[in-house]
Amino acid sequence: MRTDGDVSHGQRGIALALASAAAFGTNIVSAQIAGMAGLSGPLLVFYRVFVMLALVGGAILLWRSGLSVPRRRWPALILFGISTALVGSAYLSSVAFLPVTVAAVVFYTFPVLVVLAEPLLTRTRPSLERIAVVLIAFLGVAMVVGPDWHGLDPRGLALALLASVAAAVQFFAAGALGETGTLPKLLWSHLMVLPVTLLILLLTGGMQPPSALALAPLAVLVTIGGYLVGFLWQVLALARVSPGPAALAFCAEPVFAVIIAAAVLGERVGALQYAGGGLVVAAIMTNVILEQKRVRASKLALAPPA
Template identity: 70%
Template sequence: MSGARTSEGQGLLLAFASAAAFGTNIVSAQIAGAAGLGGPLLVFYRVLIMLVLVGAAALLARASLSLLRGQRLPVLRFGIATALVGTAYLSSVSFVPVSVAAVIFYTYPVLIVLLEPLLTRAPFRADRLVVAIVAFIGIALVVGPDLHGLDPRGLALAGLASLAAAAQFFAAASCASIATMPKLFWSHVVILPVTLLILALTGGFLPPQAFLLAPIALAVTYGGYLVGFVLQILALARIAPGPAGLAYCAEPIIAVAIAAVVLGERLGSLQYAGGALVIAALVTNVILEQSRRRPVPA
């Protein structure tokens, strides 16, 4: 039991670290976008870079990238869900403001908590649902959605991204026993055709020389994604979808804080209040998870 508790604790820490990396990635991607490097282009190259790096690492370590017959379908589901998250979320901001898309997207931790008893053996936990709702309210206050000019297509795509994110967490949990490198490699093999299709439809392809338009922002963007995704894989192999999903509520808070420091964006009182709510929810989540892992006295 102590080994399981240690693994779950490590999973929660890895999830927070992953959320921090993804939060950094959001701000740098915004800077790269302002330099003329569109979202679809960034997604395409980050998938390509991940495939090259994982392939090279496997070659140097002489590690196998093969999957057993029973492992292929779980990895395929994980890859499809991951592709849908990026595709739908990226597409939604073409029709609605980013803030609206973000608020809809971050309903996924609530969805995970509601679906976990149906899709896994975990019991329903009302306290976890309350924490998820409080965190969502905090995120809504921090992001401050602009409710003008809402397009149903954007709302639907953001909702699809939220559903896909929830599916991604459950799919990752089903892949927990699969080695990290094959899981990373083949999930991105699945993601690559989707990114190519988006790039073809948007017509925004640029050669690698375009990286010189914003080299530092791109380095942070790709570094944040690579580190965040690897840590996410490691976290979801150690912790259940419910507590993991709640840990990722830290991502938009970190992104807003970095934007305030790097981009000079001013925060209002509601944003500070929302940030405090999210932090309170995250601390409560950690306390609740630790209390559940505590052995019952004989």
């Protein structure tokens, strides 16, 4: 039977998802700055994997953590690792062919995909309320980033769409790894990210030595740091809340990105963007309320008759 502890557990999950979105919002702005210095998206992904593996390896040695993963969870873990590699490489590469605003709008179709697919892939019942909320959130995202659809390159659209589909797959795969320890998830998934990203770099001819990171050291540091923190919080969030509510929380990422871009890069924020941000915030708050109602309804349904 579910208890009030389940409600607070879900609330912590959504809070972690929002914190992760903020970290990733910082990450995309600094990745754009690094890209201007000649550092490609897959290259940043490749080197940040090394940092993640070093930190996770140190934590495993320090805490003497086990690395075992239940055999039945390995298919989900493999899917999680491959989708993680594709999300990072495809999304950060799409901005080489598209304006960041367009790439963001295409990529942030993934919460819509997650909410629509959730009833088919999990035991979650279909909810018209949640579909309406995610569409409102997506509209808010489109208003925040204010896309310029002129001169679109189909390569960029394909990469951003691939990243969106991979992100949806990543959320469901992570949700299927609930009882797997955090450190094994991080270690094994990034050991899979490494060869996938290396293959992409070799195929595109984008491999550069570590010394190339000195072209934009601060941007690289923020990009890697934002990713490390954001990914950890994302994994922790998806162990506490189902993919649909978590994906909706990630609609806040471009809002954070625009705020950070305005503060750091001096980009102007207009009334339409403020209104879009308000829609996203309202959608996330509604999402929290709907999740609390769902958990309480489940608790009542499972309670023994008086």
